[in-house]
Amino acid sequence: MRPLRRLLLLRHGKSDWADGSVPDADRPLSPRGRAACRLIAEHLTADQLAPDLVLCSSARRTRETVEQIAGALPAAVPVLTEDRLYLADVSDLLDRLRELDDGVPTVLLVGHNPGIHALATGLLPVGERSRLPTFPTAALAVEDLAVGRWAELGPSTTRLVSFVTPRSLAGSSSH
Template sequence: MLLRHAKSDWADAQTPDARRPLSRDGRDACVLVAEHFAAERLAPDLILCSSALRTRQTVQRIAAALPPDVPVLTEDRLYLAGPDELLGRLREVDDGVPNLLLVGHNPGIHALAVGLLAQADRARIPTFPTAALAVLELGTRRWAELGPASTRFGSFVTPRGLRHAS
């Protein structure tokens, strides 16, 4: 599962990027995403989260819809990471972790999502707006074998789509 952080607050231009909190719209989007996690019974066994405040707050705001004991690893190296860095991190995941949630940033999260899909499925994720969630199904049992076109498209939702669906 790949989740882009919810919308952040740009009200104070002096706030360093890594310390920008979620905006009101971002907090509202987290409610929709949490409801989707619960309705679809999406249950990660591990969460990898960028160290940025907005990603950590996104995880906190959807936490009630997640398993209560799911480990959350907050990592500096995921902050604004590109697709190659994100893929490298995913390849390090222990094979005993079947379901993983990665919470990160664009453009890396979008590039990773489409890069993991077969060419025919890439158009199913044309953009990756804030609080969008892509669910991809591994075509391998080993994280170390994750690579281009190694997953199958599961689903892709955005807060706007979830709002219109309810």
């Protein structure tokens, strides 16, 4: 049985550093980043990981990540692009998630390291935290809440359902 609340944590795809004059917030995805997002989109579809809401950093690379996985998202899913999520630290991410309406069962948060990794590990029980040793670009952690309300989210309040990286998905496909 699926829990009442599920959190999908996605780090943006690899960004393009070719033009050093581009401000950080305006860096686009690289071709490798777009390819990685396609793998994540296939995984979201295959595992039926459809969010009811998407929270996205305002950075170009996170917005493009959402665009690349859009085919795996429900057609009418709201996407909230928020400046406060750009390079947000773990406490800011947690504050934002605690504001969610309890009527939203599954949320996809698309953000940046180190905040997204710190959030993903910090929500897990201490004994499970080592299951997320790194959080490369386009990695996706799926965590189920062990608490009943978003406002109760905090340390050790989730359990890890799955963790995939583009490399692990590419290795498991028929490519």
